[in-house]
Amino acid sequence: MTFSDCLLRHRWRLKYSQQEMTVRLSWLDDEFKDLSLVTYSRWERNVNMPSIKKILKILIFFKEDLLDFYINTPFKPSMIEEKAFNRFLAYYYYFNDYWALCSYGVHEHPVFTEHDENNPFTETGKIQGSLRKFIEISELYRKSPDEKITLQKRGVMKLLTCKSEQGELLTHTGWILFPDSKKAIITNSILNGGKEIIPIQKDLSVSTTEPSVMFMRPILHFSREWFDFVLNKIISTLLLNSNIKEIILPTRTIDSSKELLQFGFNVVKTECSAKNLKQNKQKGLELRIMRISSVDLLSNYGLNMWFKEYQHKKMMPST
Template sequence: MELFSLLLKIRTELESTQAEMVEKLSLHHEVFANLDLITYSRWERGVSMPSTLRIIHLLSFAQYDVIRYLVKLDLKLSKTKINQMRRIEAHAYDQHDLIQGAFYPIPDASFKHHSGSEPLTDMDKLQRICDSSGRFFKFDHLAVRERCERSIILQQKHALHILTCEGKDDSLYAHAMLSVHNMHEREQLRSEFRHFYNTPRAAQLSGDKVMFFHSVMRFNLKWWEFTCLYLIQVLCREPDIQELFMIVRDKSAAQIYANFGFKVEAKAENEDINPFGGRRKLISISRDDFLSHHGIIAWLKAHADLLKD
């Protein structure tokens, strides 16, 4: 589907002139603050193309399924930006080969996501997740059961997303978490990222937010693809999330993410250097910078089969 056809479709549905579309988009989001009638007309005639970020906000404005339309649209994408996303995936392939050499592959694994009306409430699995996370973060003040009960509330409030890789026998092989926080918690996260989950937090979210993403185990490329897709979906669906935080340890990974636009916020002190030769680093990128990469769209198009699951 051509973008100019989609723009005309949206405008027809809204029964608006081009001038009215410019006004509505300008009021919808600051990314359209400098949009003028000439520029919009060029988009609708297929003469030029809006930025990736503007395309995402156009789809959001029209209340379309952002991810699925990004896959359907026929877009001319910057090769430079495409390659930046491919480098991150290539690194995931390298890790996949390395770890698969040490651990057996898991047959018939299923990937699940838990949040909102479908939280993970299995206390045994939640306790195992706490035990695993405790190897990476310091949990001192809350009893495990209390922490698990709180995590259910956070999931119900969309303040926590839990992703799991499970086997047929209900085994839990891996998990990832996307933890959403109010913007005023940003500095605490930045300065105490190893101890951050030690402090109970309110489940009520409002205004601008930040998200802390971490995957405790990246043992399988399909798992990496699943968590990556879910991350993009949340960022596209929740525009109030202004910034994304992640932790890296591998030196080469840190550089790859830096090339993508991430910056180092903090480094863990007084810990053993891992076999890859790096200390844990907290890195961050703004939501708009992350979604501005044409490589996001190219990656989604290359993994369209994931959307069928």
């Protein structure tokens, strides 16, 4: 189904005229406050198309299948957004190449796995070992292994793992879904070691209607293929769960936060009470909490083109 078909189908369902549909969309969001009847008519007749952001907001409003549209709709090109995404990708590819060369050695056939409530990652005690390649464990509050398993079984925590052929956990990443109402507590807690998050997590459950926040840890490096696998899972999750309104993640280096800023993230909070803060800044270190809305992330044309290409590769028969 094309976007124009979608508009027409929902207008008929609502028994609206084009003028009434234009007014209804103008109430939906500030993005549409200047929407004219002429412009709407052109959308419906497939003469031209709105931006990806506007299309996504309309599809979310109509509760359409975002994943199908995102893969199959030819969106309006944007060279600026494509270049921004390619810079972002090149930065993370560089660091994945570096870690693959310096920290892991040769692993010809690593196994990437997505864990969910039906297939939780139960070897959570090994996570600290894979983390030590990247950060000082003593800096973080450590959830118990049982707690991680419980959160996975509730569908609140998602873990993605990368193992060697022999079953060694090489690296991992993941996220936790929080109610949007708890966002301020989460961001403040991250800057103070994470202890305030624990009482909230005990009662977390998945809601398909309540607005939620995806709190991610940074994607720990291994290889380009691993980074692509993780990014695909993040985008697929956002497309399949339109109640996830934004993504929050911490960065520990100023350079990495700059790359995210150029891509569209913004800084929510920065470390303000850490020991040796001045010395850390001189070393290029500063804990920052970054955020981006799901729609803003998905609206990047370069990301959309990459995602379509990745899905195409997945469907190609292996040789």
